[in-house]
Amino acid sequence: MTHFKTILLCLFGAIAFGIVHDLVTANICVEYFTIAHPKIIGSEDPVYLALVWGVLATWWVGLILGLLMVFFNRLGKHKEVPFSIIRRNVIRLLLIMMITSLAAGLIGFILAKAGVIYLVGEFAESISPHKHNAFLAVGWAHVSSYIIGFIGGIVTCVKIWMRRTRKI
Numbered sequence: 001m002t003h004f005k006t007i008l009l010c011l012f013g014a015i016a017f018g019i020v021h022d023l024v025t026a027n028i029c030v031e032y033f034t035i036a037h038p039k040i041i042g043s044e045d046p047v048y049l050a051l052v053w054g055v056l057a058t059w060w061v062g063l064i065l066g067l068l069m070v071f072f073n074r075l076g077k078h079k080e081v082p083f084s085i086i087r088r089n090v091i092r093l094l095l096i097m098m099i100t101s102l103a104a105g106l107i108g109f110i111l112a113k114a115g116v117i118y119l120v121g122e123f124a125e126s127i128s129p130h131k132h133n134a135f136l137a138v139g140w141a142h143v144s145s146y147i148i149g150f151i152g153g154i155v156t157c158v159k160i161w162m163r164r165t166r167k168i
Contacts, residue, residue, distance in 0.1 A: 014062025
């Protein structure tokens with residue numbers, strides 16, 4: 001049952017993070033979803049876009065992470081890590097992703113406002129100039145959440161395996 005709960009935790013944790021993340025970022029710059037993403041629904045409502053993209057962009061990441069955690073928790077002959085510890089690590093990862101995403105979005109906005117980074121090409125032409133800074137902030141927030149999620153997911157899997165073999 002621990003394995004099934006681990007997969008569900010990662011799957012629904014990723015989806016919940018994606019929806020919350022997208023609710024915030026879609027309200028900051030809806031153009032990130034309407035111009036920089038393929039059109040999936042016929043709405044420009046930030047809530048609808050956040051719900052759809054929050055699920056579509058994250059469910060598969062959560063599933064893969066859950067499967068990897070189960071694999072590392074079953075690898076070898078050592079005693080498995082209890083679900084309570086896995087849950088704590090997943091929640092910690094999601095909180096770190098939230099904090100770093102916020103920080104990256106703020107840094108992206110500050111750099112854009114200072115003219116250090118700026119939109120070019122098709123995005124610069126199709127997005128209203130007064131939304132450029134917000135678009136870049138949202139982009140930085142999204143990229144950081146994927147990078148931190150990927151690195152943090154690997155670290156979490158290694159921590160599970162190391163805990164099982166008593167190396168931590």
